[in-house]
Amino acid sequence: xxxxxxxxPKVRATLTDVAAHAGVSVGTASKALSGTGRMRPETRxxxxxxxxxxDFRPNQQAQSLHSGRSWTVGLMTTDGIGRFSTPVxxxxxxxxxxxxxxxxxxxxRGDAIREQHHLRNLMDRRVDGIIVTGRRTDPRPPLxxxxxGVPVVYALSPSMDPEDISVVSDDAQGCRLAIEHLLAIGRSxxxxxxxxxxxxxxQDRARYTRTLLDEASLELSTGRVHFGDWSEAWGRxxxxxxxxxxxxxxxxxxxxxxxxRGVTDTLRERAVRVPEEIAVVGYDNWDTMALAARPPLxxxxxxxxxxxxVAALRLLAAIDENPQPGGVQVPxxxxxxxxx
Amino acid sequence: xxxxxxxxPKVRATLTDVAAHAGVSVGTASKALSGTGRMRPETRxxxxxxxxxxDFRPNQQAQSLHSGRSWTVGLMTTDGIGRFSTPVxxxxxxxxxxxxxxxxxxxxRGDAIREQHHLRNLMDRRVDGIIVTGRRTDPRPPLxxxxxGVPVVYALSPSMDPEDISVVSDDAQGCRLAIEHLLAIGRSxxxxxxxxxxxxxxQDRARYTRTLLDEASLELSTGRVHFGDWSEAWGRxxxxxxxxxxxxxxxxxxxxxxxxRGVTDTLRERAVRVPEEIAVVGYDNWDTMALAARPPLxxxxxxxxxxxxVAALRLLAAIDENPQPGGVQVPxxxxxxxxx
DNA sequence: AGCAACTGCGCAAACCTTTTCCGAGCCCGA
DNA sequence: TCGGGCTCGGAAAAGGTTTGCGCAGTTGCT
Numbered sequence: 001x002x003x004x005x006x007x008x009p010k011v012r013a014t015l016t017d018v019a020a021h022a023g024v025s026v027g028t029a030s031k032a033l034s035g036t037g038r039m040r041p042e043t044r045x046x047x048x049x050x051x052x053x054x055d056f057r058p059n060q061q062a063q064s065l066h067s068g069r070s071w072t073v074g075l076m077t078t079d080g081i082g083r084f085s086t087p088v089x090x091x092x093x094x095x096x097x098x099x100x101x102x103x104x105x106x107x108x109r110g111d112a113i114r115e116q117h118h119l120r121n122l123m124d125r126r127v128d129g130i131i132v133t134g135r136r137t138d139p140r141p142p143l144x145x146x147x148x149g150v151p152v153v154y155a156l157s158p159s160m161d162p163e164d165i166s167v168v169s170d171d172a173q174g175c176r177l178a179i180e181h182l183l184a185i186g187r188s189x190x191x192x193x194x195x196x197x198x199x200x201x202x203q204d205r206a207r208y209t210r211t212l213l214d215e216a217s218l219e220l221s222t223g224r225v226h227f228g229d230w231s232e233a234w235g236r237x238x239x240x241x242x243x244x245x246x247x248x249x250x251x252x253x254x255x256x257x258x259x260x261r262g263v264t265d266t267l268r269e270r271a272v273r274v275p276e277e278i279a280v281v282g283y284d285n286w287d288t289m290a291l292a293a294r295p296p297l298x299x300x301x302x303x304x305x306x307x308x309x310v311a312a313l314r315l316l317a318a319i320d321e322n323p324q325p326g327g328v329q330v331p332x333x334x335x336x337x338x339x340x
Numbered sequence: 341x342x343x344x345x346x347x348x349p350k351v352r353a354t355l356t357d358v359a360a361h362a363g364v365s366v367g368t369a370s371k372a373l374s375g376t377g378r379m380r381p382e383t384r385x386x387x388x389x390x391x392x393x394x395d396f397r398p399n400q401q402a403q404s405l406h407s408g409r410s411w412t413v414g415l416m417t418t419d420g421i422g423r424f425s426t427p428v429x430x431x432x433x434x435x436x437x438x439x440x441x442x443x444x445x446x447x448x449r450g451d452a453i454r455e456q457h458h459l460r461n462l463m464d465r466r467v468d469g470i471i472v473t474g475r476r477t478d479p480r481p482p483l484x485x486x487x488x489g490v491p492v493v494y495a496l497s498p499s500m501d502p503e504d505i506s507v508v509s510d511d512a513q514g515c516r517l518a519i520e521h522l523l524a525i526g527r528s529x530x531x532x533x534x535x536x537x538x539x540x541x542x543q544d545r546a547r548y549t550r551t552l553l554d555e556a557s558l559e560l561s562t563g564r565v566h567f568g569d570w571s572e573a574w575g576r577x578x579x580x581x582x583x584x585x586x587x588x589x590x591x592x593x594x595x596x597x598x599x600x601r602g603v604t605d606t607l608r609e610r611a612v613r614v615p616e617e618i619a620v621v622g623y624d625n626w627d628t629m630a631l632a633a634r635p636p637l638x639x640x641x642x643x644x645x646x647x648x649x650v651a652a653l654r655l656l657a658a659i660d661e662n663p664q665p666g667g668v669q670v671p672x673x674x675x676x677x678x679x680x
Numbered sequence: 681a682g683c684a685a686c687t688g689c690g691c692a693a694a695c696c697t698t699t700t701c702c703g704a705g706c707c708c709g710a
Numbered sequence: 711t712c713g714g715g716c717t718c719g720g721a722a723a724a725g726g727t728t729t730g731c732g733c734a735g736t737t738g739c740t
Contacts (some may be wrong), residue, residue: 012488014695014696014697015696015697015698016696016697024719024720025719025720025721026696026697026698026720026721027698027699027700027719027720027721027722028718028719028720030697030698030699031698031699031719034698034699036698036699037699037718037719038716038717038718039717039718039719040717040718040719043718043719055486057460057463057464058464058696058697058698059405059464059466059695059696059697060464060465060466061401061404061405061410061465061466061695061696061697062405062695062696062697062698062725063696063697063698064401064725065399065401065402065405065695065696065697065724065725065726066696066697066698066699066724066725067697067698067725068725070401072444075445080426080430081421081426081429081430082426086420086421086422086426089421089445090420090421090447093445093446093447094447097446102444102445102446102461102465103444103445104412104442104443104444104445105415105429105433105442105443105444105445106433106442107430107433107434120397121442123397124397124398124399124400125400125401125442126399126400126401146395148352231631231632232632233632258628258632262632288598288628288629289628291571292571292572292573292598292601292602354725354726354727355726355727355728356726356727364689364690365689365690365691366690366691366726366727366728367689367690367691367692367727367728367729368688368689368690370726370727370728370729371689371728371729374728374729376728376729377688377689377729378686378687378688378689379687379688379689380687380688380689383688383689398726398727399725399726399727401725401726401727402695402725402726402727402728403726403727403728404695405695405696405697405725405726405727406694406695406726406727406728406729407695407727407728408695
């Protein structure tokens with residue numbers, strides 16, 4: 001049952017209505033709006049007046065159907081919209097919104113079936129492009145299935161195919177910031193506590209840390225990297241292990257802020273002064289963690305929003321047929337608070 | 341420059357192609373696919389074969405243009421996509437996805453101008469409905485501007501207009517769960533530490549807490565509610581104030597998990613055993629906080645995902661012209677861990 | 681056998697906008 | 711005064727799908 005028409009007079013004006021109201025043909029009305037074609041100023045004005053009078057707004061769907069562009073991109077996030085994908089997503093949405101492009105959100109929950117399903121849906125909706133983002137920094141298999149000529153950009157989790165466009169965080173530079181800061185404040189007995197060894201983020205940062213210490217002719221205070229998980233509990237346990245194994249440790253570089261916070265908690269309980277006796281540097285700059293820690297954490301800010309923005313810009317370029325294939329590394333920032 | 345056509349033969353088949361391939365007219369092909377209309381089984385089969393041969397998938401845009409339904413809803417989030425709106429969003433996306441509906445994401449950053457802009461955009465795209473969600477539980481002004489016959493559902497932040505459809509968390513029931521649990525484990529000197537008094541979440545929970553204690557002929561151990569902010573630091577400070585003012589306090593009910601965690605940290609430093617001497621109950625069940633606290637927090641789980649899901653279902657009902665106006669309260673769950 | 685009913689399928693309109701093409705009318709100059 | 715050139719605006723098609731209607735052919739009943 002649709003409402004009686006006398007109750008719903010405002011069914012949204014079409015260009016035909018505008019043309020009728022202005023006493024011209026649809027074609028002329030269109031030209032008046034798009035600026036193409038030449039016509040008498042007063043004719044154009046009549047059309048513009050009609051537009052205002054009827055509150056006309058062009059039907060996006062009709063425009064898209066005609067132009068073949070939907071002014072829409074798909075944003076596939078592989079696992080929920082966690083702490084990591086959210087800022088990426090917002091950065092992308094922001095950059096795309098400026099270009100009159102809307103974002104179609106898909107959550108695959110890490111499920112390949114769902115991914116296929118969403119991909120088909122996006123293709124049916126004729127999206128202009130797709131951004132794929134995940135939580136982990138581990139490379140992921142490229143989008144499988146047909147995505148014809150539709151460009152794809154991977155954000156945060158790079159594609160395994162180096163030909164694809166991937167925008168990731170510059171872990172090497174982030175580690176450099178952290179280590180150089182610690183060296184600059186006079187530390188030389190540095191321990192590294194991080195997440196699971198099978199996570200690229202943990203593995204990579206551990207490798208870079210080693211290399212950087214090497215360059216400074218130093219080595220890890222405990223002689224090894226402490227792999228565990230990304231939790232505070234692990235940070236607390238690891239800190240005790242480190243203090244036992246290498247009591248002369250004067251700094252912790254941690255794989256994320258939760259671990260760093262756990263470390264500071266243990267140090268606090270042991271009445272070790274931070275940063276005077278031992279400095280602590282985290283990673284991620286997760287406010288709720290970094291600010292609540294005692295003392296507040298010096299940490300590496302992974303500019304996730306920027307990653308999203310850059311990914312969006314790369315995608316726009318690719319849509320406009322100027323693809324710049326390959327990887328992009330977005331630099332990190334060092335945020336100095338009180339822990340180091 | 342588009343690619344030479346011999347390199348891009350797969351330009352996506354249209355129904356016309358299918359019809360030609362099957363030797364029927366477009367109309368017939370359409371009917372064969374939709375199941376409408378009567379036709380010889382072999383004719384239908386020929387069409388189906390052609391569909392498979394050409395990998396035909398209907399053009400959503402064209403379908404939408406024709407049907408007037410876009411199978412799309414707008415999801416406006418008022419401030420970033422924080423810890424609160426994210427689960428809501430996912431719940432909604434999940435429920436809508438099951439109904440073949442896609443989600444158009446808009447972030448207003450709490451800006452009215454942006455909200456208008458996005459609203460117009462959504463209307464131009466002919467969304468079938470809109471879900472509005474925010475971080476705060478404070479009522480918000482209803483969506484202003486024209487949204488014609490497009491139904492709107494408010495999630496988490498209710499609309500100020502009681503006629504609108506709003507899906508919120510049942511704070512009263514959540515508080516009841518917390519207080520009844522504390523009473524059941526034999527506590528009677530309960531303190532309440534919460535966020536800013538000008539937040540509805542803090543104000544409401546404080547009021548309910550008072551009422552519930554009243555029903556049990558009890559009163560707050562410190563005689564008043566401790567308003568502050570939602571941070572751990574406030575929880576730590578407040579705990580000290582409470583211990584000073586009412587040393588016989590045997591339980592803390594906190595406005596959120598961060599405050600609760602701050603409280604446990606102070607208690608731990610004072611060597612007060614939790615929960616033996618003092619029990620602590622949080623609110624929100626934010627895993628990273630609740631699990632990292634020592635001991636892990638007993639807390640109230642605000643089922644945000646369910647709120648999103650329910651909002652989506654209400655919206656679907658409204659789209660199908662079965663609107664059920666007014667508010668819906670989604671119940672909370674008590675999650676018992678070790679702190680109470 | 682003849683008529684009615686029914687089946688199977690195609691045509692064309694509709695959804696709404698944009699774009700292209702073309703004709704009509706005007707002005708001006710020769 | 712007439713023709714050429716220019717300006718303006720209308721008509722039509724395209725984009726892909728759905729659907730109402732009508733036509734033709736076939737079956738079934740009397």
